[in-house]
Amino acid sequence: MEKPDLTALFLHLMALWFIAVGGPSAILPEIHRYVVHVQHLLTSEQFAEIYTLAQVAPGPNVMYVTLMGWYLAGWKGVVATTIPLVIPALTLTMIVGHLNERYPNARFGRAVRRGVTPITIGLMFAGASVLARAVNHDWRGYLLTFATTAVVLRKTLNPLWFLGAGAVAGILGLV
């Protein structure tokens, strides 16, 4: 593992969060590309494991970036990865929240919403596909991934049940 350039990571994340319409899943593939392929800080498997661990924790799913920061560089890493989460919210949210209360039906706002939504969804699909390819090496893995998707689409259950079942399947050596 190389020594992480925390300043570069901080600035890159900050820029990403400012354009991350659609939330954390939309920039997941870009964080993966940057950390795994550009900076070589983690392997693809490590990235996927860190993402998975954070899904088990309470709170917003986005905390995987905090866990990644901790893993890379301890407390300094936590600061470098977590501060960028809140800066866009603190600035843009207050400005836009104010404007939106004043002009809820502005044509520009509606055009942005309608135009950008499909791009966001495409990016989130990219995130899911990058993650699926990082964790799966054979057909049994893909089977578990797609079976999970199929069940979740039909049943509303706490995701922890699925993660627990996955852990058991892994320990038993089924996947």
Next chain:
Amino acid sequence: MESTDSCRRVTKLALFRSFSRITLSSFGGALFWTRRELVERQRWLTDREFVELLTVSQLLPGPNVVNLTVMVGHRFGGFGGAAVGLAGSLGWPCLVVIGMGVLYRHFGELPLAQQALAGMSKVAAGLLLATVIKLAMVLPRHWRPWLFGILAFAGVGILRWPLLWIVAALAPVAVLAAWKEVD
């Protein structure tokens, strides 16, 4: 529907406690718990106000939960309210994931932990895929949005080009095309 007095001030401690409670209850999705606390338990917002704030928070860049926390905190406690809301909402999960980071460093290489993580990570990928499919259902049955979605997917997910390029290239065209549809 009864309306809440959205101008009233709420103490910083109350904001901190509410957002702490929400975040510590939210395993795998905060939406259910957020509505329950803000609308049903505290009655700070009506359902309608909650949905409006939620929509804005989803359209803004950044994590939805963070955006919603900032807006609600700001509305009831000004800038300080937004700050304590965030502290409650992100502080605890931060400590929990750091605890997990410590465990992962020490035990992550053990075979049993590796096997469990391998199984869980395949499930996590499936959970994310299901969420995205559910969201994709809101797209209109029309070729144009799907084209933009597929281009974004191909550029970032398959070609692995930088996200900033893709968004800078696609977003202006997509907004312009949508501009003609909304009037």
